[in-house]
Amino acid sequence: MKEMEDTKKSYENIPIPAELSKRVQLEIEKANANQKRKAIHIQRRRILMKKTAIAATAAVVLLTTGLNTSQTFAQELGGIPVVGSIARVLTFRSYETDKTDIKTSVDIPTIEMISTELDGLEKGVNKEIYAFCEQYAEEAQARAEEYRQAFLETGGTEEEWAAHDIKIKVWYDVKAFTGDYLSIAVMGTDSWSNASADAKYYTFDAKAGKWLTLSDVLDGDLKSAEENIRSQIVQKEKETGMNFWDEDWGGLTEDAKFYVNAAGNPVIVFAPYEIAPGAAGQQEFEIIK
């Protein structure tokens, strides 16, 4: 063991370059700036969400009043249960930019209710989606620009920077478009830090005529869904040989991300690094009903 102790000494003698503390400090400052920006955004988001919630409640109230008071209105609504004929998803805005070798492509979706009875229910969600897409693109560009500045300041050249080929992408994916559900994912990623991927999910129930929460799709039973996920994690660990971080997971809560798949089953989504090593990527757990 004497040998090992000597070896430890030579390991500890690996010289530490002066640049190390500078580079670490640079990252900390970048992160601090992001922290501040995030705090402001969270505040803004809260205000926006509050407004949306009020608008959504107002629309639901109108709809339910209609159902209770008018027989014909209820029948009319009952006759059009297919999402295919009551709503559609369109690309509202699509653009690409290329500034200082930071390439951005953005596709912003919008949901349109064809049925006039449901008209208005989509407004809040559309607003949120729009704000999310614009904000993600803006923040990702600012992050990449900071990265570029730091890269050039630490001796990188413009050519080397261009070779990084930074790409920012905001897009959407319709997860389910069945007679019962419309489920959509809106996502943002950048090519240089898988750490900063973000996504939002929305699921509309055509029969109930409302946007669903996690409790709605799990019939209020978060507990058994959580047990289900935990047993799926054990299975995935066996298959991949990777160790998931389920012991650090605080459990399934109402704000967990989810969508409904084509089979009508809820799927809970975890971002990279949320519950498993980043290398394992995004994790999805289907709860088969």
Added chain:
Amino acid sequence: MKENLYDKLVAYIVENQDRFYRLAFSCVKNQEDALDAVQNAVCKALAHYEDLRNEDAVKTWFYRIVLHESYAILNAKKRFIPADDTHYSEIPYEEKRYEIHDDLYAQISRMEPDTQNIIKLRFFEELELREISQVLNMNLNTVKTKLYRGLKALKIAIREEDCT
């Protein structure tokens, strides 16, 4: 509470940056890549500190990220090695300015990556085997077996307390 965790993580990083650098250097074997690995690790850790639900796990969590970033750099470099040289690099690239002239250290660096990391974390970073199993995403018994075999291969007298 969250801000508190963020501040603690920053303090932990500042305090232990030398350790992270050494570990990264022992993987990538040159200064530039080791600096990059640490920098990337700090960036990712601070962007994701919210995922760290358990404050006590900071240490193993951060070592895990440092190793991950170091291997990401090594793997990216491997792509530039000609196709016929696909074996695990027999001649590790060593920074000219600094080489550890130590037979045992050289022997360790030639071992299979998992065993290398287990030995480094156990004896140089003085982590417990339970912590190592968390850092490497590896079953505790596998860690024990690999450590035992590694030490045997190095012809080092194995003490009971090192392998439990």
